[in-house]
Amino acid sequence: MLKGKMVQGCRAIAETVSLCRPKVISAYPITPQTLIVEELASIVADGGLETEFINVEGEHSAASLVLGASATGVRVFTATSSQGLLLMGEVVFNISGMRLPVVMVNANRSISAPLNIWTDQQDSMIMRDSGWLQMYAENNQEACDLILQAYRIAEDHRIMLPVMVCVDGFVLPHAFEVVDVPSQQEVDAFLPPYKPLYRLDPDKPYTMGAFTEPDKYMETRYMMQRTMEAAIPIVEEVAREFQRAFGRASGGLFEKYRVDDASTVVIALGSMGGTLKDVVDELRGKGQKVGVLRLITYRPFPQEALYEALKGAQNVVVMEKAISVGSSSPVASELRSVFHGRPSSPKISAFVIGLGGRDVTVDDLKVAVAKGQQGLTDLDFVGLRTDLELEGVNA
Amino acid sequence: MLDVKERDKFADHLLASGHTACPGCGQSLAARLVVRAAGRNVIIVNSTGCLEIFTSKYLESAWEVPWIHSLFENTAAVASGVEAALKAIGRLDKVRVIAQGGDGSTFDIGFGAISGMFERGHDILYVCYDNEAYMNTGIQRSGSTPHYARTTTSPPGRVSLGNPLPKKDMPQIALAHGIPYVATASVGYPMDLDRKIRKALSIRGPKYVQIHVPCPLGWGTEPSRTLDYARLAVNTGLYPLYEVENGVTKVLRIPRRAPVEEYLKGQIRFAHLFGKEDRTKQIAQIQKVADDNIQKYGLLGK
Amino acid sequence: MKITLGTVTPPGGSRVNKTGAWRTSVKPRFLQQKCVACNLCALCCPEGCVFGTGQRTYYANEDFCKGCGICASVCPMHDIEMIPEATEDA
Numbered sequence: 158m159l160k161g162k163m164v165q166g167c168r169a170i171a172e173t174v175s176l177c178r179p180k181v182i183s184a185y186p187i188t189p190q191t192l193i194v195e196e197l198a199s200i201v202a203d204g205g206l207e208t209e210f211i212n213v214e215g216e217h218s219a220a221s222l223v224l225g226a227s228a229t230g231v232r233v234f235t236a237t238s239s240q241g242l243l244l245m246g247e248v249v250f251n252i253s254g255m256r257l258p259v260v261m262v263n264a265n266r267s268i269s270a271p272l273n274i275w276t277d278q279q280d281s282m283i284m285r286d287s288g289w290l291q292m293y294a295e296n297n298q299e300a301c302d303l304i305l306q307a308y309r310i311a312e313d314h315r316i317m318l319p320v321m322v323c324v325d326g327f328v329l330p331h332a333f334e335v336v337d338v339p340s341q342q343e344v345d346a347f348l349p350p351y352k353p354l355y356r357l358d359p360d361k362p363y364t365m366g367a368f369t370e371p372d373k374y375m376e377t378r379y380m381m382q383r384t385m386e387a388a389i390p391i392v393e394e395v396a397r398e399f400q401r402a403f404g405r406a407s408g409g410l411f412e413k414y415r416v417d418d419a420s421t422v423v424i425a426l427g428s429m430g431g432t433l434k435d436v437v438d439e440l441r442g443k444g445q446k447v448g449v450l451r452l453i454t455y456r457p458f459p460q461e462a463l464y465e466a467l468k469g470a471q472n473v474v475v476m477e478k479a480i481s482v483g484s485s486s487p488v489a490s491e492l493r494s495v496f497h498g499r500p501s502s503p504k505i506s507a508f509v510i511g512l513g514g515r516d517v518t519v520d521d522l523k524v525a526v527a528k529g530q531q532g533l534t535d536l537d538f539v540g541l542r543t544d545l546e547l548e549g550v551n552a
Numbered sequence: 553m554l555d556v557k558e559r560d561k562f563a564d565h566l567l568a569s570g571h572t573a574c575p576g577c578g579q580s581l582a583a584r585l586v587v588r589a590a591g592r593n594v595i596i597v598n599s600t601g602c603l604e605i606f607t608s609k610y611l612e613s614a615w616e617v618p619w620i621h622s623l624f625e626n627t628a629a630v631a632s633g634v635e636a637a638l639k640a641i642g643r644l645d646k647v648r649v650i651a652q653g654g655d656g657s658t659f660d661i662g663f664g665a666i667s668g669m670f671e672r673g674h675d676i677l678y679v680c681y682d683n684e685a686y687m688n689t690g691i692q693r694s695g696s697t698p699h700y701a702r703t704t705t706s707p708p709g710r711v712s713l714g715n716p717l718p719k720k721d722m723p724q725i726a727l728a729h730g731i732p733y734v735a736t737a738s739v740g741y742p743m744d745l746d747r748k749i750r751k752a753l754s755i756r757g758p759k760y761v762q763i764h765v766p767c768p769l770g771w772g773t774e775p776s777r778t779l780d781y782a783r784l785a786v787n788t789g790l791y792p793l794y795e796v797e798n799g800v801t802k803v804l805r806i807p808r809r810a811p812v813e814e815y816l817k818g819q820i821r822f823a824h825l826f827g828k829e830d831r832t833k834q835i836a837q838i839q840k841v842a843d844d845n846i847q848k849y850g851l852l853g854k
Numbered sequence: 855m856k857i858t859l860g861t862v863t864p865p866g867g868s869r870v871n872k873t874g875a876w877r878t879s880v881k882p883r884f885l886q887q888k889c890v891a892c893n894l895c896a897l898c899c900p901e902g903c904v905f906g907t908g909q910r911t912y913y914a915n916e917d918f919c920k921g922c923g924i925c926a927s928v929c930p931m932h933d934i935e936m937i938p939e940a941t942e943d944a
Contacts, residue, residue, distance in 0.1 A: 180637060180640035180641065181633060181636045181637055181640055183632075183633070183636075207640075208640065209636035209637070209639055209640045211632065211636055211672065212672075213629065213632070213668055213672075214664055214665070214667065214668035214671075215664060215665075215668075217625070217626060217629070217665070218626060218628075218629035218632075218664070218665050218668055219629075221622060221623070221626035221629035221630045221632075221633065221665070222629050222630065222632050222633035222636065223633055224622055224626075224630055224633060225597065225620070225622070225629070225630035225631060225632065225633025225634040225635075225636075225637070226633035226634065226636050226637035226640075227633075227637075228620050228630075228633075228634070229595070229633070229634045229637035229638060230637065230641075231637040231640055231641060233633075247623055248622070248623065248626060251622050251623055254860065255622075255860040255861075256859040256860035257860070317859055354859060355858070355859070355860070355862040357595045357618040357619075357620055357634060358618055359592055359593045359594065359595065359617060359618055359647055361618075362592075362615070362616060362617050362618040362619070362865045363618060363619075363862050363863065363864065363865070364608055364613035364615050364618075364619045364620075364862070364863040364864070364865060365618075365619070365620040365621070365860060365861075365862050365863075366608070366620050366621035366622055366860075366861070367608045367609060367610040367611075367613060367621070367861045367862075367863040368604075368605065368608060368609060368610065368621075368861075369609075369610045369861055370609070370610075373610060373857060373861075376857045377857060377861060380857065380859070565902040567902065568865075568866045568868050568869055568902070569868070569869060569873070569901045569902050569903050569915070569917075569918040570868035570869045570870065570871035570872070570873055570918060571868050571871075571873075571901075572871065572873070573900060575876065575900075575920035575921060575922035576900065576920075576922035576923070576924055577900055578900075580900040580901075581898060581899075581900040581924070584900065584902055585897075607868070608863070609868075610857075610861045610863055611855070611863055611864075611867050612863075612867045612868045612870060612871055613863045613864070613865060613866065613867050613868060614866070614868035615865055615866075616865045616866050617865070742894075742897055742898060774923075775922040775923060775924070776922060776923025776924055776926065776927045776936070777927060778922075778924055779898060779924060779927065779928055780927060
């Protein structure tokens with residue numbers, strides 16, 4: 158248990174995972190997830206967690222191993238980043254389609270090629286169609302809190318879908334922060350043992366992973382879609398229970414910072430939300446009515462709640478560390494569809510920032526916010542270097 | 553609808569009737585024999601392939617034991633997870649884990665995961681049903697396809713004589729991992745197969761059993777002669793039957809030696825070697841594979 | 855009919871599928887004359903539809919028999935013949 162201790166993010170995350178008592182853990186090393194798994198390994202090696210901790214030969218196998226263990230009825234954990242998440246992509250869809258409540262921490266990292274180990278959110282964005290819930294942490298305290306809530310949400314019989322907790326790579330796991338990690342007793346009270354609906358058991362045999370013909374497949378996706386919709390109030394419910402149990406607000410659909418009377422609202426996911434709060438304070442000091450809405454639950458996409466929160470704004474400025482190459486950026490695209498067909502819509506501008514781990518500075522953000530306030534922008538790369546020749550584009 | 557008496561008779565068939573395998577499918581028979589030898593206290597992890605498709609249509613499962621299918625290449629990894637979970641909840645001593653798949657899944661796409669599972673020492677029996685091609689997707693060449701065999705992706709033609717590559721020696725690769733039990737078997741010798749499965753399941757640690765199973769459709773053989781062709785493969789020496797338990801090799805001596813022609817000429821996948829052109833050189837190469845096996849494994853005794 | 859979470863399927867449901875309807879040319883006739891109850895026919899049937907409880911009692915359940923002929927080929931006493939599908943039952 159850590160109370161108000163300065164600790165490296167990976168350690169706090171590992172201790173929190175350990176408190177959730179997963180019976181099987183399997184992962185494959187990839188920067189910047191490595192430290193989390195290493196901390197877990199040392200906790201296990203010191204007898205701090207009774208679990209089967211299995212080093213595998215690749216991420217596809219890591220995800221497959223936790224799939225098999227989850228199907229056998231036990232709580233599991235895995236973690237990855239970037240290329241690893243892509244490599245296990247097939248299994249990611251398999252896990253959600255099989256309705257297994259796996260919890261994964263994804264240390265957000267950029268996508269090759271070119272190879273780049275630093276943080277952006279392209280990797281988890283690629284999995285937005287997978288049927289996993291996705292929650293993004295601003296800081297390590299929230300990362301730990303979201304892990305506890307993730308197991309509650311995933312294993313809820315009304316949901317039974319896997320949850321991906323996203324933490325900005327390096328920025329969170331490698332950084333030192335003051336974090337409260339609860340006691341085992343507190344976690345046990347909040348997170349009861351996992352009760353599977355179906356499991357592999359000779360005493361009650363089931364066939365899992367049956368194939369369906371066209372006459373039944375569509376219904377399985379409909380079921381997942383409806384479950385995702387039903388998950389929105391459950392995510393809020395779990396956040397409220399978390400607050401009752403641990404005394405702090407954490408998780409939920411999004412965090413509103415000075416949004417209610419704002420004429421310009423900035424949208425962001427993850428640690429960038431923290432920097433934006435500083436930007437907002439500075440601009441408010443100059444008399445601008447700006448706010449930041451930090452989206453925590455990206456899947457399911459909380460359409461109605463976002464509509465209510467943003468309908469009063471004139472400008473919405475979406476800052477994303479991801480891009481759907483050939484189209485716009487993911488969150489901006491989805492946010493625009495929230496307002497489609499409504500009586501009015503704010504101008505929703507899309508900015509891409511910080512790809513490949515490029516620093517997201519207060520100055521960059523101020524420039525982008527100003528641009529978004531001036532007029533509709535799509536798709537702007539914030540801080541694009543002008544001193545480089547780009548073959549095929551300007552050279 | 554079956555009456556109660558009939559249903560009771562079926563009750564000990566852990567792979568139920570009504571599965572949609574082709575008539576005479578060697579793999580369906582082998583799978584029945586494997587689960588029969590394993591009994592009810594088993595969890596089976598199955599890769600994508602013929603066996604998975606013909607036994608696990610939603611609501612029409614042929615399996616009477618707990619069974620899971622995930623993907624094509626991750627069977628050994630999923631099985632590792634099942635085994636780890638059983639270990640974590642203290643049930644691994646009572647419940648056995650079998651991972652099974654075809655040669656495509658085993659020799660090729662699932663190779664890495666199998667190697668990892670062997671290397672980590674999981675208590676899992678891996679069964680490979682070897683019909684020497686990707687049959688479920690329409691008879692394409694795999695790493696197990698023998699030299700000169702016709703498949704849709706290695707067809708004979710004006711400038712080709714069929715599969716130009718030798719069969720990968722998967723049992724030897726399994727042995728190289730130092731696992732406690734490796735065996736080859738044939739659906740043509742069902743009691744030997746049964747014995748090897750029971751033997752494997754009595755051993756703790758990773759095990760590999762590879763079962764030769766003719767595919768009437770893919771090989772172009774008569775369904776009624778599935779066991780005959782399986783036996784011929786053994787009797788020519790092309791499919792040596794041996795088992796290695798903790799480094800000690802035991803071999804099934806060839807009951808009745810046959811020249812490779814006797815095995816090859818009834819199969820449409822080798823018919824191009826018996827046409828108008830003289831293919832004695834190619835047949836001799838296949839005979840050499842058989843002869844080398846006979847010598848290497850001592851298949852004719854001392 | 856219910857679609858379960860993850861298409862989890864109960865065991866043994868395949869028996870609704872009467873694969874005997876697949877037969878087009880031949881079916882087995884168990885002569886029950888020279889049978890010594892070696893059980894090879896029952897053991898080697900890929901459908902698991904051959905049954906017997908002693909010498910000269912073996913038969914194939916025609917609801918499931920696909921007519922592959924393995925039983926006839928494996929019987930060491932040649933006590934099983936494959937006869938035309940249209941033959942009336944004795």
